[in-house]
Amino acid sequence: GIFQKMGGWPFLSDLSAQDRFISLPFEANLYIAKVDSINLIPILMGVVFFIQQKYMTPPPTATQTPEQEQQQKMMKWMMVILFPVMLYTAPSGLTLYIATSTLVGIYESIRVKAEVAKMDFSKPKTATNGWLQKAYTNAMKRAQEVQQKSQKRAQANATKAPSKKFRDK
Numbered sequence: 300g301i302f303q304k305m306g307g308w309p310f311l312s313d314l315s316a317q318d319r320f321i322s323l324p325f326e327a328n329l330y331i332a333k334v335d336s337i338n339l340i341p342i343l344m345g346v347v348f349f350i351q352q353k354y355m356t357p358p359p360t361a362t363q364t365p366e367q368e369q370q371q372k373m374m375k376w377m378m379v380i381l382f383p384v385m386l387y388t389a390p391s392g393l394t395l396y397i398a399t400s401t402l403v404g405i406y407e408s409i410r411v412k413a414e415v416a417k418m419d420f421s422k423p424k425t426a427t428n429g430w431l432q433k434a435y436t437n438a439m440k441r442a443q444e445v446q447q448k449s450q451k452r453a454q455a456n457a458t459k460a461p462s463k464k465f466r467d468k
Contacts (some may be wrong), residue, residue, distance in 0.1 A: 314392030332388040340391050344398040345383035351405050352379060 311318055320339035327334040352375045359368050386394050428436070 311391060311395075314395070315390050317388055318391035318394075331384070334387070338387055338391070338394075340394045340398060341383040341387045341389075344386065344394055344401070345379055347398050347401050347405075348379045348382060351401055354405055355408055 317336065318338050318340045319336040321337040323335055323337065356375060359371065
């Protein structure tokens with residue numbers, strides 16, 4: 300893959316294994332796994348999750364009870380802490396995928412919020428006339444002009460003296 304071709308990142312040479320950024324001279328036996336190296340990508344994923352919860356979490360509403368607010372705060376920190384811990388010994392490709400996907404989601408959210416902020420919803424949009432509306436408007440103007448001309452002719456004919464043919468003898 301691309302990481303093998305780059306050759307500069309030996310800790311990411313195999314995405315199906317842990318990244319093993321820094322190897323430790325000892326092995327720590329934790330309850331969930333044996334730790335013999337410092338894995339960089341799960342730590343970076345924790346940082347990305349922290350940034351995500353800062354930017355994307357909506358503010359608490361006024362209708363929330365104090366218990367609900369406390370639960371929401373706890374859930375934020377649980378995600379930031381538990382995901383990197385659970386994925387610490389997972390394959391680096393999976394952890395890299397999750398971190399990258401989260402970063403793209405943050406970027407997308409920021410861009411969408413910026414575009415929405417640019418929009419002005421207070422003024423109604425003025426509709427521009429399409430070609431069909433313009434053709435209809437021109438046809439109506441021509442019809443009015445024709446009607447006005449015919450009315451002027453009728454008035455002019457009414458004021459004229461009748462022709463010899465129709466005069467009383």
